[in-house]
Amino acid sequence: MTDNTVPALSPAAAPQDEVARRNAQLEKLTEAYGNPFDITRFDKTHAAAAIKEEFAQLANGEKTDTRVSVAGRVMAIRNGGMFIVILDDSDRLQIFHDIKHVPPERAELLNLVDLGDIIGVTGIVRRTPRGEITVDAENLTILSKALEPPPEKFHGLKDVDARFRHREQDLVATPRTRETLRARYKMVAAIRQFLYERGFLEVETPMLHTLAGGAIAKPFVTHHNALDMPLYMRIAPELHLKRLVIGGLSEKVFEINRCFRNEGLSPRHNPEFTSLELYEAYVDFTAMIEITEAIIYHVAVTLHGSGKVMFDEKEIDFTPPWPRLGMVDLIKTHTGVDFDGLTDVEAARAAAQKIGVQTMPGLSWGQVVEAVFGEKVEDRLIQPTHVVDLPKEISPLAKAWPDRPHVAQRFETYVNGWEIANAFSELNDPREQRARFMEQAEQKRGPDDPPHPIDEDFIKALAFGMPPMGGLGVGIDRLGMLMTDSKSIREVIAFPTMRPDEG
RNA sequence: GACCUCGUAGCUCAGCUGGUAGAGCAUCUGACUUUUAAUCAGAGGGUCGCGGGUUCGAAUCCCGCCGGGGUCACCA
Numbered sequence A: 001m002t003d004n005t006v007p008a009l010s011p012a013a014a015p016q017d018e019v020a021r022r023n024a025q026l027e028k029l030t031e032a033y034g035n036p037f038d039i040t041r042f043d044k045t046h047a048a049a050a051i052k053e054e055f056a057q058l059a060n061g062e063k064t065d066t067r068v069s070v071a072g073r074v075m076a077i078r079n080g081g082m083f084i085v086i087l088d089d090s091d092r093l094q095i096f097h098d099i100k101h102v103p104p105e106r107a108e109l110l111n112l113v114d115l116g117d118i119i120g121v122t123g124i125v126r127r128t129p130r131g132e133i134t135v136d137a138e139n140l141t142i143l144s145k146a147l148e149p150p151p152e153k154f155h156g157l158k159d160v161d162a163r164f165r166h167r168e169q170d171l172v173a174t175p176r177t178r179e180t181l182r183a184r185y186k187m188v189a190a191i192r193q194f195l196y197e198r199g200f201l202e203v204e205t206p207m208l209h210t211l212a213g214g215a216i217a218k219p220f221v222t223h224h225n226a227l228d229m230p231l232y233m234r235i236a237p238e239l240h241l242k243r244l245v246i247g248g249l250s251e252k253v254f255e256i257n258r259c260f261r262n263e264g265l266s267p268r269h270n271p272e273f274t275s276l277e278l279y280e281a282y283v284d285f286t287a288m289i290e291i292t293e294a295i296i297y298h299v300a301v302t303l304h305g306s307g308k309v310m311f312d313e314k315e316i317d318f319t320p321p322w323p324r325l326g327m328v329d330l331i332k333t334h335t336g337v338d339f340d341g342l343t344d345v346e347a348a349r350a351a352a353q354k355i356g357v358q359t360m361p362g363l364s365w366g367q368v369v370e371a372v373f374g375e376k377v378e379d380r381l382i383q384p385t386h387v388v389d390l391p392k393e394i395s396p397l398a399k400a401w402p403d404r405p406h407v408a409q410r411f412e413t414y415v416n417g418w419e420i421a422n423a424f425s426e427l428n429d430p431r432e433q434r435a436r437f438m439e440q441a442e443q444k445r446g447p448d449d450p451p452h453p454i455d456e457d458f459i460k461a462l463a464f465g466m467p468p469m470g471g472l473g474v475g476i477d478r479l480g481m482l483m484t485d486s487k488s489i490r491e492v493i494a495f496p497t498m499r500p501d502e503g
Numbered sequence B: 001g002a003c004c005u006c007g008u009a010g011c012u013c014a015g016c017u018g019g020u021a022g023a024g025c026a027u028c029u030g031a032c033u034u035u036u037a038a039u040c041a042g043a044g045g046g047u048c049g050c051g052g053g054u055u056c057g058a059a060u061c062c063c064g065c066c067g068g069g070g071u072c073a074c075c076a
Helices: A018-033 A048-054 A104-111 A160-165 A167-173 A175-197 A238-246 A285-304 A327-335 A345-354 A365-376 A430-442 A456-463 A476-484
Strands: A063-078 A083-087 A092-096 A118-127 A133-144 A221-224 A229-233 A252-260 A272-281 A308-311 A314-317 A324-326 A385-388 A404-408 A410-415 A418-425 A469-475
Touching (some): A018 A104, A063 A092, A063 A133, A175 A285, A238 A252, A238 A272, A285 A308, A285 A469, A308 A476, A324 A327, A327 A385, A345 A365
Parallel strands (some): A092 A133, A324 A385
Antiparallel strands (some): A063 A083, A063 A118, A252 A272, A308 A314, A385 A410, A410 A418
């Protein structure tokens, strides 16, 4: 700010390269008006949406005497700077400069504004004759200079690779991305609020485990230097959450946080994903059915004002109650095969084979049923459905029915063919739990799978006495997909896992 | 990991069976001025993902690699 004279534009010095040109703009700006990056604050009085709302009744061509200060990113410059459109986190807003009468110093500053810059403007609100709420600028400040150009203004960023790698650009350029991610975070907040109101305590349990338990999945392995031992990124928080209830920290706990599974990526799988897990003492899995329906219905109503949500041109109705159908019964309905009558594993495998489902030798009856369900039924469960009576063999942490020992007191909820919730009456008999873990350790899912370790700390915790309780897990990302009509899990994760873009 | 498919200007895309790279937006110059994907005239901008091969000649055909998407495998 040493000199107030308007620096002359030298066409000869006009850089060919856009980034170089913007750097030159920054130099001119710094010279004449000070370094924009030295600015530390701008006192906004209004969000763009707030102005549009406050003056919704203003007639075309009508002017107010209301002075506002607004700030945002420059999205469009029309008529040589006469109209500038900015975007803040609420909406777009048009800024007007009367080019013919603007003081020369500001005219020069206006020339230094580029698409993508962050500007602050103070001025008077009016509605143009064409009907656009506009701020007639009395003052303009370039608060930050964009040294790289924004994506194309109309088509935005289409390249999905670029969209996920440069999410900040995607957010600026793609309204849908802003809507989707905002809806996802609003959904998470709604779930937290719902659970707080019902007396659940939100807790935190370790992400680094000495043993990856609570589910069966390949963990990410890391190493602790000082302790010189391997640590595993958690695949589920389940066992620690139960230990908090055992200790009586709260009879109702939940955690919404990341889990990590070192497995394939797909439109429905990201290596790190978010789950809700909750535990409530003194209730069984039927209470989990009710709370699952209540949470998800609450989310739908919060986001859409209704239990009915469009996904992929299908209407999904989350209004409770949802049907509860047995896994074996569903298989019977869709294939005609009744696995209840096929208690012999080899007979079950043969029946599966007959309807085109290959299974590996050595599987349990429950694993065969699970495989058939996965191939023949899952995809057809579009409307919310609780699949109940899952085989005990695939439910190592769930209580079995006393009168039906091969069936667990468990359900999985399916929507649009995806499993989005999984819950059971939690097994609290330490002797039985040890036996289940031993069985699980022996069961080989694939030839290369390592034996599953037994979590002795958890068994010991059960031996200390765990109240009967219900537990529930909900896949937050998939629920977010359903609520935002997103076909890929990457759409609802701000920064999905990507390979580095090199070479 | 396997298969299919895509990768061209900063962005969005075109480029047929091989003939030596184009448009719109953005940028620059000029005009115009109450526009809203502003408009009009002109200009600059490309190791066609990378590397190799076939060919007189490759963005185009072949092989390998890198990156993305999809399907499968994997996945409580």
